[in-house]
Amino acid sequence: MGIMDRRTFLLLSALSPIMAKDFIDHRGDIYLTKDDMHTAYILKKRLKALKRYVGYANFNIISYDRALFYGRNYSYVGAFTKKEQDFIEKLFFSDPKEFKFYGKKTVPNLTYSVNKKEIVKIPHSGHFLYKGKPLEDYGRILKDVHSDLILTSGIRNVIKQLDLYLNKLKKYNGDLAKASRVIAPPAFSYHTIHDFDIGKKGWGYKNFTAAFAKTQEFRAIRKLTYVDIRYKTNNKDGVRYEPWHIKVI
Numbered sequence: 068m069g070i071m072d073r074r075t076f077l078l079l080s081a082l083s084p085i086m087a088k089d090f091i092d093h094r095g096d097i098y099l100t101k102d103d104m105h106t107a108y109i110l111k112k113r114l115k116a117l118k119r120y121v122g123y124a125n126f127n128i129i130s131y132d133r134a135l136f137y138g139r140n141y142s143y144v145g146a147f148t149k150k151e152q153d154f155i156e157k158l159f160f161s162d163p164k165e166f167k168f169y170g171k172k173t174v175p176n177l178t179y180s181v182n183k184k185e186i187v188k189i190p191h192s193g194h195f196l197y198k199g200k201p202l203e204d205y206g207r208i209l210k211d212v213h214s215d216l217i218l219t220s221g222i223r224n225v226i227k228q229l230d231l232y233l234n235k236l237k238k239y240n241g242d243l244a245k246a247s248r249v250i251a252p253p254a255f256s257y258h259t260i261h262d263f264d265i266g267k268k269g270w271g272y273k274n275f276t277a278a279f280a281k282t283q284e285f286r287a288i289r290k291l292t293y294v295d296i297r298y299k300t301n302n303k304d305g306v307r308y309e310p311w312h313i314k315v316i
């Protein structure tokens with residue numbers, strides 16, 4: 068596919084979302100096909116190499132086009148195959164309502180790029196925040212709640228979100244509904260545009276469990292008027308309860 072053809076394809080895909088018929092419908096549960104599972108496996112390995120090459124922090128914000136560039140030019144990463152690119156596009160442009168995810172589309176295009184002038188790297192976190200409200204909110208939370216709170220996830224561009232989504236697809240054997248309940252599909256994450264996750268220093272993975280809701284810090288966060296929690300219990304988006312995910316309002 069030439070560059071013009073690809074752009075045209077992306078545009079057409081954006082106008083008519085790919086439906087679940089492109090995946091396997093097994094008694095109402097939507098799964099990746101065996102072929103897609105294999106592509107996802109290869110793609111995961113490539114993304115791992117890309118992460119190693121550009122570094123953890125840069126991997127959070129790298130755009131799709133830059134990822135393709137690194138693939139083409141650095142043999143350590145290796146070029147993304149047409150199959151991989153088609154698969155990424157299928158995930159990006161699919162209508163997730165088909166697999167019970169009802170959140171809003173947050174990322175206008177697959178090639179969305181984060182403007183480095185508009186972001187700040189948060190020391191010792193490996194993560195970035197947008198200047199303006201997200202950065203202000205983060206600073207205020209540390210001041211108002213506890214200075215020992217940490218940023219556990221900030222800006223995530225499409226590639227990073229895709230990587231996390233593939234991990235969950237693997238965990239749930241290609242079940243798109245299960246994966247989408249615990250992580251927003253690549254075009255639907257508020258991390259890409261402003262939200263962030265917060266946690267307790269030294270808590271590691273526990274920061275991403277319901278246990279966080281039992282902490283004093285969480286109770287204090289709930290009293291703040293300038294932020295909210297994005298995914299509450301039984302939210303309309305169809306996402307699990309995420310007490311750690313700060314909604315920038």
Ligand SMILES: [Zn+2]
Nearest residue numbers: 220263264312
């Ligand atoms: Zn989050």
